[in-house]
């Protein structure tokens with residue numbers, strides 16, 4: 001029995017993500033919350049012949065409280081998306097207040113839920129979420145996730161397509177390629193670790209592609225979001241690929257926490273000091289409290305941060321150093337936002 005909630009359910013990501021959750025075998029109750037049209041989206045989804053009961057809520061009549069009460073999984077794609085020429089950080093001013101208010105609701109109405117933050121800038125929104133939960137004294141670092149799965153999904157797709165273009169007559173199934181992507185979720189804070197791509201022998205990544213092709217591939221993974229923003233030309237950013245990625249991550253959490261599977265690893269941007277197994281070591285290495293790494297999931301959420309940083313090559317060490325600088329600023333910005341708004345809690 002799992003109650004899942006989508007906050008921002010009427011949006012470009014929210015609708016297809018809610019559709020995936022309605023089709024999930026793990027979800028028995030699905031609550032949709034948005035400032036517009038959530039009852040309409042809920043009515044539409046409710047006709048699908050799967051078990052989950054669907055309901056829609058708006059802010060009026062205690063809608064947030066009703067949506068969140070008894071939730072085990074809360075996914076947050078609420079907030080504005082980018083237009084061409086904007087950075088993710090340009091979204092901070094509006095989205096910080098939205099995430100702050102929603103997490104206050106989580107703290108009050110479902111403090112034990114697993115919280116998946118999609119809203120941008122993720123690098124700052126996750127610190128906001130954690131700080132709000134800390135101030136309510138309900139923070140469990142194993143239960144709060146910044147969703148960076150789209151970076152992993154892009155890394156799989158773009159690597160497969162590069163390898164296909166370099167090896168004549170070879171087909172590469174992107175779903176069978178694993179590329180760890182660490183750091184954060186914005187431009188050069190996104191660090192694909194191509195030296196650790198799997199299956200290493202088949203891919204022979206370092207001998208198959210030139211140095212230039214490797215740096216072009218890294219750049220494409222780091223700035224893949226821009227491709228979609230430009231192609232949509234003012235109509236928003238990635239929504240369908242994000243819904244796929246968001247559900248892939250939500251399902252991983254459900255498989256581990258409800259389904260009892262023990263070997264599920266996905267990358268996520270998490271609060272490192274709260275994860276004794278691996279998290280503290282990564283924090284000491286990068287000097288940051290938040291960082292994306294592959295995490296091993298267990299019945300209570302994050303069980304281990306899988307520290308890959310001792311295995312990377314020198315080029316990747318350079319990329320990590322660059323990422324650290326951007327992340328430090330974004331993390332501080334998120335933490336300060338909550339300090340400045342503390343009086344409201």
Ligand SMILES: NC(=O)c1ccc[n+]([C@@H]2O[C@H](COP(=O)([O-])OP(=O)(O)OC[C@H]3O[C@@H](n4cnc5c(N)ncnc54)[C@H](O)[C@@H]3O)[C@@H](O)[C@H]2O)c1
Nearest residue numbers: 008010011012013034035078079080081118119120150242
């Ligand atoms: N983490 C990632 O990899 C990733 C990928 C793509 C997009 N995003 C981010 O996800 C966010 C949503 O993108 P989108 O394309 O779905 O945008 P969208 O504008 O299509 O949808 C956002 C939805 O949030 C709702 N909303 C606004 N304020 C709200 C509030 N206070 N409470 C509840 N709902 C509220 C809006 O009404 C809208 O329906 C953006 O910030 C975007 O940058 C993140």
Ligand SMILES: O=C(O)C[C@H](O)C(=O)O
Nearest residue numbers: 082088120225226237238
């Ligand atoms: O690019 C964006 O603004 C949305 C998202 O973060 C993405 O990576 O597609």
